[in-house]
Amino acid sequence: MAQAAIELIGINKSFGAVRANRDINLEIARGTIHGIVGENGAGKSTLMSILYGFYQADSGEIRVGGKPASIKTPNDAIALGIGMVHQHFMLVDNFSVLENIILGAESDALLKRSIAKARSELERLEREYGLEVDPDAIIEELPVGLQQRVEILKALYRGAEILILDEPTGVLTPAEADHLFRILKQLKEQGKTVVLITHKLREIMAITDTVSVMRQGTMVATRETKKTTVEELAELMVGRRVLLRVEKGEAEAGAVKLAVKNLTVKDSRGVTMVDDISFDIRAGEIVGIAGVAGNGQSELLEAISGIRRAVSGSVTLDGKPIDLTGAADPGELRDRGLAHVPEDRHHVGLVLAFEENENSILGYHDDPRYLKGPFLNVDAIISDAKDKIEKYDIRPGNPRLKTANFSGGNQQKIVLAREIEQDPGVLIVGQPTRGVDVGAIEFIHKRLIAMRDQGKAVLVVSVELDEIRSLSDRILVMFAGRIVGERGPEATEGELGLLMAGVEQEAAA
């Protein structure tokens, strides 16, 4: 084995009562790609933040290149040749690429000279690693894939020998992710060390040399990637056997429940995001909408659920028209049996400052079941919340707890329980498992399939291609506001990926 680039010895870190990292030992070999997997909250990001000097460990030792290192600030990490690409990019959106790259590493007190120096340095890096990007482009005008490239360039500009990437593919198309992996392999060939944090096991298998698994703040195993399997890693992550792909029978599609015709939606800036879209959803089937984030799926969801007004188009629910361009509001749609699990549970689906039981009836608070005269019937609401907690295995099982204190997966279950238990005819779900742990994903997928088997119509919008493929009976691919193709569940990832990237291949197919 090659010499260790980084050694972590006995790292501990607590945030209040939460022990985010316990006794972590990890050795990362120079010139390799080392994956770190684990569920959300397993402590991966905390560990890497300690390595990058963003936090200090409560105890433990870090060695870089065999020498003990004291990393108190990101500056110390940068000086030791450690660079980090954060999950949420650390870029100033209205600055140019060059300005972002020099920020904090300016060579001169005057910008002109710093920028001139960075420009020539950037050209060298571009040649060396094939990382092309327009140095004068403004960040917010670049696609996310390129923004990420800027983050990588930022680290390389600072002389990084060890590059940490935190969930780098969450925002990328399959094609962009492939490109990123090529870049990482090239970095490895140039002798750099890459640490890849992810919860996507397939990426781990595809690109890493070694993989370490974290669970609940501890390092449970380190394996050579060649000698392990996705199933083994999943089991190590969750601590029990998990079904990565939920079993389901053939769909028995019935009558059309929701028919969307020529729907056009604009966003708040007036840009057309959904462009003349038509599709049907039948009873007893799950229709999945695949696509890279930002291709109009969000606006489509918002329009169908009555949150955003459509510009034109006609929609019928159970054969009766809904006026999405005018009067329809979410409450009315809910009354007519259309339930919606929003993409963004923090801002749309839940009020985080509320107690769990309050969120579990949010939107249905006018239901006579929850009322006593003009007042809320708190006892009824709490017992109702307790039922849902039991049925959906929401943890911790305390309906009086503030919703913000639940994990992402449990928050999502609160929303799902609320919407599904209303027994709607049509269920619209945006990003059903975003930020949700592997164990909870399995549960949520099973619930959605159970809905389908009860003869409900389910629409799932997700940027996770695996999820779409495993759930859907029919897959619609959205690109630039249009549906560019319809495929069955047997469609390959490559085929869907091309459609998602907007490559017309109808002719070829």
Place this chain on the structure above:
Amino acid sequence: MDLLNAVVQVLDSTIRLSVPLLLACLAGLYSERAGIFDIGLEGKMLVGAFAGAAAASVFHSAFLGLGMAILISVAFALIHGFASITHRGNQIVSGVAINFIAAGSTIILGQAWFQQGGRTPALQPGERFESITADVISNFLATYSFSSADLLASLRGLILYLPALLFDALARIPGFGPVFAELILGHSILVYFAFAMVPFTWWVLFRTRFGLRLRAVGENPAAVDTAGISVAWLRYRALICTGILTGVAGAYLSMVQNGGFVKDMTAGKGYIALAALIFAKWKPVNAMFACLLFGFLDAAAIRLQGSPLPIIGKVPVQFMQALPYILTVILLAGFIGKAIPPRAGGVPYVKER
């Protein structure tokens, strides 16, 4: 000729009235660009005005007064920083608190020290900043002579000699001369300082490393933090810039516009400066024009006091005084397009877990 005279006079007082606004507005620009809302511009100007006039009258020196105004104003800026940067307090609450402390403490200390109902003693010549009029310039030219006895003063004079010669010549051009003398000359040094700060601020913000970091910390402090720069220290430095400029603005009020401190003499200028800052979309040159506009409205309000306007007739002076605010509301409502503040503005920086 009468009309020209009136116009020149209104424009002249426009300049005088917009100077404190401009200084306060640029002061706010430094802190808001760094992501710290500063509603306490008003209070800092007030303590600056008080400290300046008090120190000038006690030590008989205008420049000592100015120095004290800046010192105290910076101290108040640092209090704001301590509350809102170090302790991540609410920036609006901290700013409002500063305004209250300033309004109260200036009166109490003024009464305790000078026993003139919260005023400071009227400033004598030499304790105020004098206007640099055409007469002062020609006087200077007539009396200047180089003597090796007082070498330092002579050298200083030598540097001023050429510009003085130029201004003197310009002021003597028939027709143009008097207008020039009235509008451009005849102000105190603080007026020229205020207008010089406009290009200087632009240069600092957009041409220096400090400016790049300052703008970055107002947009995305996490990016600054991960780049290895201290967010807190950067924001403190921005607030020090703010304090210096509000100090000068206060000194201008009590030592130039007025011959001493009067209670509540800022009279809402700090708030108008904030409105001007939004109006100017947080850009220095725009800020100058916004402040000149508000200064002009103020000057026109004073000029038109009591005299009927053609067509409209007599306009209540209160309406004219309210005009800057009304204008801000109308213009912000859609005429200047969306004013996008620095994205991290008002939010204390906390490291994410």
